[in-house]
Amino acid sequence: MPADYKSRIGNLIRDARKHRGLTQAELAQQLATSQSAINRIEKGHQNLSLEMIARIGEALDSEIVALGAGPTHLRVTGPTTLSGSIDVKTSKNAGVALLCATLLNRGRTTLRKVARIEEVNRLLEVLNSLGVQTTWLNDDNDLEIVPPRELDLHHVDEVAARRTRSIIMFLGPLLHRADTFELPYAGGCNLGTRTVEPHMTALRPFGLEVKATDGSYHATVNRAIEPGRPIVLTERGDTVTENALMAAALHPGTTTIRNASSNYMVQDLCFYLQKLGVTVEGIGTTTLRVTGLETIDVDVDYAPSEDPIEAMSLLAAAIVTNSSIEVRRVPIEFLEIELAVLEEMGFNYERSEEYVARNGHTRLVDLRTQPSQLKAPLDKIHPMPFPGINIDNLPFFAVIASVAEGQTLLHDWPYDNRAIYLTELNKLGGQVKLLDPHRVMIEGPTSFTGTEIVCPPALRPAVVVLLAMLASKGTSVLRSTYVIHRGYEDLAERLSQIGAQVESFRDI
Ligand SMILES: CC(=O)N[C@H]1[C@@H](OP(=O)(O)OP(=O)(O)OC[C@H]2O[C@@H](n3ccc(=O)[nH]c3=O)[C@H](O)[C@@H]2O)O[C@H](CO)[C@@H](O)[C@@H]1O
Numbered sequence: 113m114p115a116d117y118k119s120r121i122g123n124l125i126r127d128a129r130k131h132r133g134l135t136q137a138e139l140a141q142q143l144a145t146s147q148s149a150i151n152r153i154e155k156g157h158q159n160l161s162l163e164m165i166a167r168i169g170e171a172l173d174s175e176i177v178a179l180g181a182g183p184t185h186l187r188v189t190g191p192t193t194l195s196g197s198i199d200v201k202t203s204k205n206a207g208v209a210l211l212c213a214t215l216l217n218r219g220r221t222t223l224r225k226v227a228r229i230e231e232v233n234r235l236l237e238v239l240n241s242l243g244v245q246t247t248w249l250n251d252d253n254d255l256e257i258v259p260p261r262e263l264d265l266h267h268v269d270e271v272a273a274r275r276t277r278s279i280i281m282f283l284g285p286l287l288h289r290a291d292t293f294e295l296p297y298a299g300g301c302n303l304g305t306r307t308v309e310p311h312m313t314a315l316r317p318f319g320l321e322v323k324a325t326d327g328s329y330h331a332t333v334n335r336a337i338e339p340g341r342p343i344v345l346t347e348r349g350d351t352v353t354e355n356a357l358m359a360a361a362l363h364p365g366t367t368t369i370r371n372a373s374s375n376y377m378v379q380d381l382c383f384y385l386q387k388l389g390v391t392v393e394g395i396g397t398t399t400l401r402v403t404g405l406e407t408i409d410v411d412v413d414y415a416p417s418e419d420p421i422e423a424m425s426l427l428a429a430a431i432v433t434n435s436s437i438e439v440r441r442v443p444i445e446f447l448e449i450e451l452a453v454l455e456e457m458g459f460n461y462e463r464s465e466e467y468v469a470r471n472g473h474t475r476l477v478d479l480r481t482q483p484s485q486l487k488a489p490l491d492k493i494h495p496m497p498f499p500g501i502n503i504d505n506l507p508f509f510a511v512i513a514s515v516a517e518g519q520t521l522l523h524d525w526p527y528d529n530r531a532i533y534l535t536e537l538n539k540l541g542g543q544v545k546l547l548d549p550h551r552v553m554i555e556g557p558t559s560f561t562g563t564e565i566v567c568p569p570a571l572r573p574a575v576v577v578l579l580a581m582l583a584s585k586g587t588s589v590l591r592s593t594y595v596i597h598r599g600y601e602d603l604a605e606r607l608s609q610i611g612a613q614v615e616s617f618r619d620i
């Protein structure tokens with residue numbers, strides 16, 4: 113094995129091990145070898161058998177070398193200047209909430225222009241395993257969902273379910289369909305502990321009890337219990353609010369939900385529930401009043417709105433490459449604060465008149481970015497539940513701050529284990545210092561230089577690395593991009609259409 117191959121494989125193994133949060137000694141123990149052997153492997157000083165590479169890949173849940181239909185990677189040549197126009201697609205988070213909500217309806221739901229992403233694919237697999245028929249109708253990604261008369265809750269596709277966090281949103285609708293059921297544990301990005309306790313607070317008033325054992329949630333429903341007073345959420349979480357809304361939608365009577373999230377995906381869900389005939393008042397506020405129905409059996413058509421996080425990603429792509437592009441169909445009401453901060457940092461852009469999204473409610477604009485000289489903001493940047501900087505948009509400020517003059521402090525208070533992935537930018541020449549698990553200090557401006565990086569196991573930080581690669585001099589390789597496909601449809605292809613040099617490949 114030539115030396116540079118050994119050190120490349122060693123680097124991949126070291127990165128994958130660190131992403132899994134393992135020490136060399138812990139990995140060594142799993143492989144029944146010594147810490148010094150792992151150290152030699154990672155330094156590229158050790159010949160490796162194919163069998164050993166496969167065992168390491170298994171221990172790290174990351175294929176180091178794949179054959180045939182293995183993971184996809186991206187090769188990026190930079191630095192790039194982007195040009196032209198790009199449309200924002202509909203959101204992952206509304207898409208998954210709406211798919212779960214179709215379980216409330218015995219009739220047919222048609223969802224328009226659904227984001228065709230892996231997160232949606234996993235949920236479709238789970239729905240199919242329950243007997244739900246789902247059909248992509250055309251190239252516009254319109255999706256038809258027809259539930260069976262009786263759901264088959266005994267053959268849940270566990271493999272698919274464990275790869276998505278959204279499975280947790282089956283609890284709200286399913287508690288009306290069965291007295292007992294089991295669901296596999298929720299998966300998704302590796303962002304630190306995210307407990308289900310807030311969901312229990314929201315759903316206990318509907319008689320739901322959940323015991324977590326053997327990798328599954330065992331749910332039982334006591335029909336004698338009904339919400340007697342307002343449900344007060346302990347966290348203003350998006351999926352928690354959605355679970356409470358879905359439980360309330362099939363509860364005849366009025367349920368009040370306080371400390372509700374008023375974020376974009378929650379609003380899309382509320383508009384869909386209204387189409388189902390459910391009364392929802394207070395949309396866009398933190399108090400929702402839902403008057404549910406005994407049964408719902410209607411054929412409905414709904415078009416979820418555009419994704420503010422994808423819009424932010426595309427703006428960040430333009431900013432980091434200092435490009436003038438038009439980003440169309442931006443849901444401006446969910447990006448206003450991000451834009452205000454960017455303006456403070458010196459970002460120039462033009463906005464079109466507002467127009468209404470296909471859901472008939474969300475306000476959209478087209479934005480034309482202009483090359484701008486950015487400076488660090490005076491204050492730290494931190495997210496808040498809506499209306500605030502979106503929690504999922506915070507990581508994009510890391511790559512934006514990297515091209516701004518001065519020091520920027522990002523405070524990711526909600527997630528215990530996400531800020532660390534932003535230090536991946538250092539491999540491209542960035543200066544991102546982890547101050548503690550929640551805070552990074554970024555020093556700019558940076559001239560990025562291309563290199564090879566394994567996608568961190570978190571969607572937004574992985575895209576942040578990709579965007580920095582667009583701005584990096586030379587060739588970069590981003591490995592194992594499934595995590596990006598969880599949330600973005602054809603991102604590499606769409607970036608290529610506006611001038612990026614990105615190609616997708618697999619190992620042979
Ligand atoms: C499918 C979907 O819609 N996913 C979104 C949803 O996930 P989801 O609703 O599952 O988010 P969580 O409930 O896990 O909340 C995210 C993190 O924020 C913390 N937290 C949240 C709210 C709060 O008031 N206080 C608090 O501390 C939680 O403890 C957790 O660590 O909301 C997250 C936060 O907007 C987004 O990152 C996800 O993209």
Ligand SMILES: C=C(OP(=O)(O)O)C(=O)O
Pocket residue numbers: 277278300301504571572599
């Ligand atoms: C954290 C995210 O999503 P999820 O809740 O699906 O992991 C995200 O969209 O950035």
